[in-house]
Amino acid sequence: MKTKSKTILLALFCLLYTISLAQDRLGLPRIINYSKDDYRAATMNWSILRGPDGKIYFGNNYGLIAYDGVNWDPILEPTNRTNVLSLGIDANKRIYLGAQDEIGYMVTNALGQATYQSLNDIIPEEHRGYGLVWRIIAREDKMYFFTNRKILVYEGGQMDAITMAEELIFAQKVNGQFYLQQKGRPLAQLQDGNMRLLPGTEPLAEEEIKGLYSVGEKLIVLTADQGVFEWSEGTLAPWETTVNEAIAGQKVNMGQQLADGKLAVGTIKDGLYVFSPSGEMLLHITKEQGLQNNTIQAIYEDDNNNLWLALGNGISYVELGSDFYYMDARSDLDGSVYSSAIYDGYLYAATNQGTYRAPLHGKQSHPFAFVEGTDVHNWNLTQVDETLLLGNHLGAHTVDGATVTPLNVADYGAWQFIRHPKNPNLLYQGCYTGVYVYEWDGRAWQVLKKLDGYVETAREMIFDEQGYLWIGHGYHGIYRLTLNPEGDEILQIDLYDQSKGLPTNLWNNLFKVQGNILIGTQQGVYEYEPDLNAMVPSAHYQEWLGDTELVRKLVEMPDGSILYIKGLDNFDQIGILREDDTGGYHNQTIPFQKLRGELIPAFESVTFYGDQILFGAKDGLVIYQQDMNRPTATFSTNISRVFCTAANDSLLYGDPGNFAEDTLEADFVQTLEYDHNALKIQYAATYFERSDNVEYRTFLEGFDEETTLWTTATSREFTNLKEGTYTFTVESRNIYGAVGQPASYAFTILPPWYRTWRMYLVYAMGFGFIGLGMMATRRRKLRELERQKQFELHQQREELLRKNLETEQKMTQLQMEKLQSEVDYKSKELATSTIHLAQQNDTVLKAIERIEAISTIKDEAAIKQLKGVASSLKDLIAEESNWEQFELHFNEIHDNFIKRLKTAFPKLTARDVRLCAYLRMNLASKEIAPLMGISYRGVEALRYRIRKKLELSPDDNLTGYILEF
Structure with a gap:
């Protein structure tokens, strides 16, 4: 069945293609205008x-100007500064200029600086004053300069x-031959x-020939x-066309x-x-079709078959x-x-x-x-048999020539019209809030009803071979409506979204291919x-269209090919x-890259007209002519200028519009001072279609490690x-990838002046003199150093002795401090013992006093016994048994004071x-009395x-004397 369908489609395509040979090309070419301000x-x-x-040069009233795809530049003027009326180029790629009484050519040096070289000096005296040079034509090795009175021929210098x-008024080369016309005369060779x-051209004598x-x-x-x-x-004879x-x-x-041949x-x-x-x-284009001016002074066809027009x-x-x-x-x-x-x-x-x-x-x-009655947002045009249907914001209409007739405006919005595959008398209209069903009554389409149960938008609708109605929703997914056999009722609604296999619910588009x-x-592309009962990736289409980008449109063409649109807007x-054959x-x-950013995302419209494809665009229609077989002309990349930005943007290379055929000699290397680093x-590419989309990549040998990425920037700093020596290389890529x-x-x-070889020589000589001086200085310093060392050695000895003495003193001091600490400790012990002894003696004395008081009692035996006890206590106070031990400790503490x-x-x-010892301890008389067992x-x-x-x-103080003894 599919093979049969393909055969029918192929036959139909061949028929349409045969018809299309006689079809006209629709539309107007894109026109880019450049004013004198540009x-x-x-x-x-x-x-x-x-x-x-590759640059385009123009003869202008102010001289020669050039365009390189990015920059417009005035180059130079002839010697007498008159209008440049004619241009020509010889076999050696030298460009010639013709002006008022002036003939010459351009010379460009290795720095890209253009100068004008006049040829007037080699013109014989009798042929000077030749007037306006209005045409220059090359033939073989000769250059012909046409003026009103003479033809100047330049060859071999x-x-x-x-x-x-x-008066000569016309000259043109056709098939290698020159055809001329003099005023009042027929055409001549x-x-x-x-x-x-030329015989038979006598009627042209009174005409002015403008082209052959x-x-x-x-x-x-x-x-x-x-x-x-x-x-x-x-x-x-007149050309009967x-x-x-x-x-x-x-x-x-x-x-x-x-x-x-056009x-x-x-x-x-x-x-x-x-x-x-x-x-x-x-084609006929005037100011109304985009030209700046209706006066055409010159026409030039470039290598891409595009036309440059010099206008009034x-x-x-x-x-x-x-x-x-x-x-x-x-x-x-x-x-x-x-649509x-x-x-x-x-x-x-x-x-x-x-x-x-x-x-x-x-x-x-x-x-x-304008079609009357359609001044709203219009969405869709669909031809059904002999009827053209229009869907717009107001609803559905039939188109009747220059007007429309409402068909269904019960609800706002008519997105699309689609016929039932099994019942051609049923038509379905998708609207903002559901689907309407129409029925053919034999004369016109009539609204039958609105389907119950589906209330979502129905912008995209497709019937499959089984009669299911598929509806695409930009935010929910894909709906499938199962209709009854009559096609006017919904039996079941299925939603295929992310849960049913789609990668996301958003931006899913519906096609039938x-x-x-x-x-x-x-x-990428999914299929049911x-x-x-789910959506799965389509291996067949993802092989060719990938699985990483949004597929916005798939359209089956009349010849069975598939037109696709994918990616986001502007990309x-x-x-x-x-x-x-495989x-x-x-x-x-190619060449569809040119449509980037032109189409309307989600509303891409594609219509086939013979061998032309009509794309709905943001600004009108874009018409693609298939099988153009356009030339794949090469283009060049040029270094336009080189500025030193460290010196107020001074120009190092290039004129304001470098034009020469050899802008850089192969072995030329420009030398720059270090302060120009x-x-x-x-740079610019001489490709003029979508020149703002031309991309560049660069590499500076001696600086870059790798080539830069492609970018539309036209300069690099x-x-x-x-x-050192550097080589800057730039490549360009047009919108088609060429x-x-x-x-x-x-x-x-x-290098900077201080790193040049002359300065290195100066440095060497200076270092030599410095070396000699350093040797003499070194010997002097060695002697001085020896003396200094002896002095320092002496100083070190003295310092060592001083430090030793200080060390000994510190050690002595430490020992004394240690001894003093011990003395202080023993003094404290001695004082404590003395105080304890004093307290003990005081207690004993008090006991003796009490005994003596008791002894007054008249009991002889008791008195005798008490006196014995008192005597024993007094002996205890006066006991000397501990004094020797006290004396020993006292002498240790007080430097043998007693001795x-x-x-x-x-x-x-x-x-x-004993009393002196107690005074040495700085005890008062009241403290000494009990120690010695006597009264104050x-x-x-x-x-x-x-x-x-x-x-x-x-006058001497006893205690003070004892303390200092």
Whole structure:
């Protein structure tokens, strides 16, 4: 069954493709305009040329200007500073300029600085003053400069001249031959320096020829006011095509045959025309279609078949060779397109501002017209048999030419219309809050009912082969509705969400491809598995589309290929999977990179029209022309300028617009002073489609360890580079992933002045003198050092002796302190014993006194006994048995005081010595009395006697004397 379906689809595609061969290309090319404020020169431009470095050069009233894809730069002026009217390039890639009485060429040095080299000096004197040079053409090894009065021929460093009998007004090279026209004369051919009139062109003598084209064996002659003629084998006749009708009265200014044979015509009043080789008008663009100005001064076709136009005011870049054309405000189509349809000879577009339609007949795209009654947000256009249905915010409508008729506005919003696969008389409309069922009554669709049970939004609806109605919900998942056989009741609702296999409930999209229900998720394509009643990853599609990105759209094309859109907005990945001979796919991604950021996420609209694909975009429609076979022209990367940022951004390399074919000699290395070691290097790629999306990566040999990542930055800065030789390399990559020819810039940073070889020589000589001086100084210092050492040795000895003495003193002091500590301790013990003894004697004395008092009692026997006891107690007080022990300890503590005292004063009695010992202990008389067993008066009398024995004067203090003894 599937094989049969594929066969039918293939046959249908072949039929559609055969029909499409006669279809017109829809839309207008993208036009990029550059005003005089952009290119910073005069308003008027006269000529255009692409240099060998890929840059585009313009002859301007202010001189020569250049565009490298990033920068617009005025380069230079001719010697006499007149307008640059013409440009040319020879086989050696040298660019020539023509101006008023001035011919020359550009010279660029190794630093990228352009200068003008005039050729006037080699022109013979009699041929000078030749006037305006309005055309320069290269042929073989010669350069031809055309003026009104002469043709100057430059070859091998010599200049010859051909003088015209009449004013020369036209010159063009066709098939290697020069065709010329002099004022008031027919068309002629230049042969060996002579003019040979073309027979049959006499009627052109009163016309002004503006262009010649070669079509087969014919010459197509374009005139300023009288239309187009064809000349062949001596016969001239009007060219019977639509060209004459189109350009009548538009004052043709110039014409050019394009690489694919098309004819481009620039006018004074009506912009640009492009015709097929057979004369059918393919394109007409004016100020209304995007040009800045309707006056075309020059046309230049670049290697990508795109056109550069020099206008009466500004410059325009027309992407004529692009795979994509556009229908937007220039076509009177306003807003973002959510759906489109081909119906009844018109192209309809549903936008957020209304629905528009444009006729499709003729080669030229026609402007859109507003469909009345649709000035709300429009969502969907669907053709069902002979009826075109429109869904918008208000509901469902039928489209009737330039108006609409309400079909169902009971509920807001009509998202989509889909027919029942088994009952073609039933139609389903998804709305904001459910699903409506329509029935065909033989004349029109009539609302049957709204399905009960489902109240969610139904923006995406698909029937499968079994009759299940699948509905995609952006936040819940995927619903499956089981309908009754009549299709007007819901029997069951199943929700397939994360619990049923989907990676997430969000942003799931519903598709039907080759009869299969597919779900685009954030992790690739999923499909329904009946055995599991769940969603599972689709191995087939994930092999080609991956499992890490959101799949936003899958559309089966008429030829069976699959168009896909995946990734997030501005990072869109768009392509076509075309089946190959192995049963797999060829993944075509070029040139869809150009659509990044153009489409409306979640509302991607795709319509097929023959070999064209119409994409709904944020700004109108984008029309892709399949099988364009556009050239894959190479492009170059250029080093534009090098600045030293450490010196007020001084320019080191490049002119304000370097143009030469050899911007860097292969062996050239620029030398920079060390104070120029902070650099800013600017670069650009000569690829002009989406030039703001061109990416670059760089590598500075001698500094970087690896190449940088791709980025859209067009400059890179370095600071504090060390001395050495460096090579900076930059590569560029266009939006399609093609890599341009790299550019390099080599430079050497010299060391600072204090690290140059001259300074090193000075350093060496200085070090030599310093060395000699250091040797003499060293000898002197050695002698001084020896003396110093002797002195230091003496000082060390003295210091050692001093330290030894200090040590001994410290040791002595420590010993004395130790002894003193011991003395203090023993003194405390002695004092304690003495106090204890005194207390004991005092107690005894008191006992004796009491006994003596008792002894007065008249009992002789008792008195006798008491006197015996008292005598014994007195003997106890006077006992000397402990005195020797006391004396021994006392002498140890008080440096043999008693011995010294006895020796010094031998007359002292033992009782005197004992009192002196107690005085040495600094005891008072009251404290001594009990110790000696005498009264206080007894102590004082004893003190008196001792003073005499010591021979003390009355002024001398006994205690003080004893303490100091």
